[in-house]
Amino acid sequence: MNLELINHIDLVIMVIYLIGMIFYGLYHAKRQSSEEYFLAGRSMTWPIVGISLFAANISSTTLIGLAGDAYSTGISVYNYEWMAAVILVFFSIFFLPFYLRSGVYTMPEFLERRYDRRSRYYFSFITLIGNVLIETAAGLYAGSLILKLVFPDVSMTLIIMILAFAAAAYTIPGGLSSVVHTEVVQAVLLLVGSLILTYVTFREVGGWDNVLAVTPKEMVSLIRPIDDPSVPWTGLIFGIPLLGFYFWANNQFMVQRILTAKDLNHGRWGALFAGLLKLPVLFFMVFPGTMARVLYPELDNPDTVFPHLVFNLLPAGLIGLLMAGLLAAMSSSISATLNSASTLITMDFVKNLRPGLSSKQLVRVGQFSTVILVLLAAAWTPQIEKFDSLFKYLQMVVGFIAPPVVVVFIWGMFWKKGNANGAFYSLVSGFLIAAVLIFLKVFHPEAEISQWHFLHTAPLLFVVCSIIYVAISLSGPLPAEEKIKDYTWNNRIYTDETDSLRALPWYKNYRILSIFLLILTFIIVWIYK
Numbered sequence: 001m002n003l004e005l006i007n008h009i010d011l012v013i014m015v016i017y018l019i020g021m022i023f024y025g026l027y028h029a030k031r032q033s034s035e036e037y038f039l040a041g042r043s044m045t046w047p048i049v050g051i052s053l054f055a056a057n058i059s060s061t062t063l064i065g066l067a068g069d070a071y072s073t074g075i076s077v078y079n080y081e082w083m084a085a086v087i088l089v090f091f092s093i094f095f096l097p098f099y100l101r102s103g104v105y106t107m108p109e110f111l112e113r114r115y116d117r118r119s120r121y122y123f124s125f126i127t128l129i130g131n132v133l134i135e136t137a138a139g140l141y142a143g144s145l146i147l148k149l150v151f152p153d154v155s156m157t158l159i160i161m162i163l164a165f166a167a168a169a170y171t172i173p174g175g176l177s178s179v180v181h182t183e184v185v186q187a188v189l190l191l192v193g194s195l196i197l198t199y200v201t202f203r204e205v206g207g208w209d210n211v212l213a214v215t216p217k218e219m220v221s222l223i224r225p226i227d228d229p230s231v232p233w234t235g236l237i238f239g240i241p242l243l244g245f246y247f248w249a250n251n252q253f254m255v256q257r258i259l260t261a262k263d264l265n266h267g268r269w270g271a272l273f274a275g276l277l278k279l280p281v282l283f284f285m286v287f288p289g290t291m292a293r294v295l296y297p298e299l300d301n302p303d304t305v306f307p308h309l310v311f312n313l314l315p316a317g318l319i320g321l322l323m324a325g326l327l328a329a330m331s332s333s334i335s336a337t338l339n340s341a342s343t344l345i346t347m348d349f350v351k352n353l354r355p356g357l358s359s360k361q362l363v364r365v366g367q368f369s370t371v372i373l374v375l376l377a378a379a380w381t382p383q384i385e386k387f388d389s390l391f392k393y394l395q396m397v398v399g400f401i402a403p404p405v406v407v408v409f410i411w412g413m414f415w416k417k418g419n420a421n422g423a424f425y426s427l428v429s430g431f432l433i434a435a436v437l438i439f440l441k442v443f444h445p446e447a448e449i450s451q452w453h454f455l456h457t458a459p460l461l462f463v464v465c466s467i468i469y470v471a472i473s474l475s476g477p478l479p480a481e482e483k484i485k486d487y488t489w490n491n492r493i494y495t496d497e498t499d500s501l502r503a504l505p506w507y508k509n510y511r512i513l514s515i516f517l518l519i520l521t522f523i524i525v526w527i528y529k
Contacts, residue, residue, distance in 0.1 A: 013320030017189075021182050044260040048184055049270025052257045054277040055187035057084070057247075063190070063285060063326065064142045067309075068302035070289030073230035074219030075528065078282045079240055085275035085521045087244040089514040092268045094413060094489060095249050097497075100264050102486070105347040107252050114412045114487040115479075116420035117352075122427050124348040126401060127252050128373075131341040134397055136377035142303075142326075144381065165374075191284075193322045198284040200313050205294040214293055223529045235455025239399065242458050246402035250409055252344060268510040275517055279524060342369040399454035400437050403462040404430020407469050415473075416484045422473030430465040437461075 044052075069077035104110045108127065112120035205211055218224065226232045231240070248254055261267035292305045295312075299305060310322045346365045351357065357365070407430070408423040437457060440450045506512050 009317050010320030010323060013317070014323050017324035021185070044257075044262060044266070044270075046261070046266040046269035046273060049257055049261050049266060050273025050277065051184045051187045052260075053254060053270065053274035055184070055190070056254060056257060057274070057278075058187070058190060058281070058285070063194070064303055064306050066281070066285045067289035067292070067306040068304075069230070070286045071292050071299065071305045072302040074215070074221070075282065075286050075290060076219075076222055076224050076228070076231040078286045078528075079222055079231050079236050080244070081278050081281045081286075082521050082525055083236075083240050083244045084248060084278045085517055087241065087248045088271045088275040089518060090245075091249045092271045092510060092514065095409070096258060096267055096271060097264055097493070098413070098487060099255065099259065100261065100267055105259070106344055107250055107255055108344065108348050110487075111408065111412075111423070114483055115408070115423040118424045119408065119420065119427060120348060122424065122431075123405065124344045126405070126427075126431065128341055128344055130251075130397075130401060131253060131344075132373055132377045132380065136341075136373065137381045140377060140381045189321070189324060193318075193324075194284040194288075196318060197309055197314065197322060198288050201288045201291050201295075201309055204313055205291045210294055211291050214297065215290060220290065221529065222525055229453070232453060232455065235453055238459035239453075239455030242406055242462055243398050243402050243455075245410075246398065246406050250402075250405050253341070256343065265508070265510070269508075269513070272510060272513050272517055276520075279521060282524065282528070341373050345369040396441065396454045397438065399458040400434035400461070401431070403458050404434070404465040407462060407465040411466065411469055412487070413489050415470075416488050417473055417478060418469060419473045419476050419479045420483075421476050422469040422471075425472050426465045426469035429468050430461060433461060433464065 066077055066081075099110060102110060102113055104113065106124070108120040108124040111123050202208075212220065218228075223233055223236070224231055226234050258267050258271055261270055288309060289302075289305050292299075292309055296305070296308055299308065310319055314322060346369060350365050404427050407426050408418075411418045412423065437449070440447050444450060501509050501511065
């Protein structure tokens with residue numbers, strides 16, 4: 001890899017970006033009250049909501065992971081991306097109205113409204129672990145992986161600490177408003193840089209025919225056989241929707257962005273806009289990884305595909321732009337998870353344990369929590385090197401922790417008999433089973449159950465947790481009326497909404513927009529099936 005291209009121009013661009021983002025984030029800080037600090041005053045319009053969702057999702061882990069998996073297993077990794085559009089349509093129709101009307105700060109808080117405090121505390125704890133071990137640590141690892149190539153003499157520990165400081169510098173004092181506004185700039189930078197890299201890579205390989213000449217036919221297909229090691233078709237139908245629903249509809253650090261919307265329409269438009277932005281990812285984040293097979297046919301570590309393309313194909317100046325894009329993606333993801341995790345600690349634990357704290361005191365608790373979380377994530381980050389690839393690490397862990405959470409949200413929304421005991425014991429049972437599976441996967445990979453694809457394990461775990469949820473709910477009392485009146489779906493909601501939508505022009509009707517998004521998604525999947 002030709003690192004001589006990393007010259008002073010590139011370094012200056014990277015430094016200017018980091019400093020500029022910190023000051024820009026601080027300029028948009030809102031921290032006078034807990035609502036301003038944790039939910040940006042609930043004042044965001046749909047473009048900002050949508051771009052923020054996209055930027056928080058397309059982190060450095062995704063950017064590097066998508067290219068790496070496309071290089072090693074083909075474009076089937078894109079199934080995670082287009083499925084997001086489908087999930088966000090479902091989310092906008094059924095779940096988003098309940099989240100916004102309830103006025104909650106966190107997803108665990110919503111579980112308390114539907115069930116009881118036990119489920120809230122449990123889900124808060126699990127979400128905190130996920131934010132630190134999955135999202136924040138993975139973001140730090142991806143950023144350090146790149147910068148370690150640029151600065152080979154600097155220890156990874158120091159690089160991780162610098163990255164953590166850069167992301168926390170505006171997140172801690174500025175809150176979610178700082179995070180969301182910087183994400184808009186970061187998303188634009190990331191898109192521009194990725195488009196440039198895609199164009200340069202395509203030109204370098206000499207056209208798509210050259211890519212197909214060295215790439216097995218099945219690697220350029222989205223629909224794969226049942227024994228496919230990457231995304232079997234059964235996993236696509238039953239597994240990916242579970243992971244997607246957890247990520248987009250239950251995960252605090254994603255849903256928190258939608259909770260900032262000024263009203264329900266802006267929340268829905270923003271969610272659908274994020275789904276639309278996910279569709280072109282195939283062309284400027286997945287395809288470059290596949291094209292790299294022509295240029296670098298024998299890479300040992302797939303996670304280094306993206307930096308190979310950047311450092312070897314781009315001229316000075318553009319390398320700095322792409323590096324700034326990677327830093328943008330990394331800081332976007334880390335700041336998102338840090339803010340959401342501090343929100344969980346403050347609103348789900350501290351506020352309940354110390355109800356007398358003022359709004360400003362809660363903000364300070366959130367800031368202090370962020371510092372602790374940064375240190376924990378930085379300490380765990382080096383452990384990710386022990387897994388096969390970054391993307392597989394992310395998907396495997398999510399595949400084990402998501403099913404029990406999805407069970408209590410789905411059943412709780414559409415089944416009025418689901419009670420607090422059913423939810424709590426389903427969550428606990430799912431966690432214990434998932435912990436055993438992760439332990440076997442890491443320490444006993446030769447075990448038969450460890451050989452199962454996580455996209456097959458996830459739906460099976462969902463079925464087991466559903467049986468526990470239904471059985472315990474039926475054996476106990478019906479939930480109180482206030483637990484189901486405003487937190488379960490009924491046909492009257494759809495009827496009333498239909499009347500209100502008649503007053504809007506078609507381009508503001510989220511149902512029509514949802515149909516357009518689904519049609520566009522279907523066309524792309526059909527072309528590359």
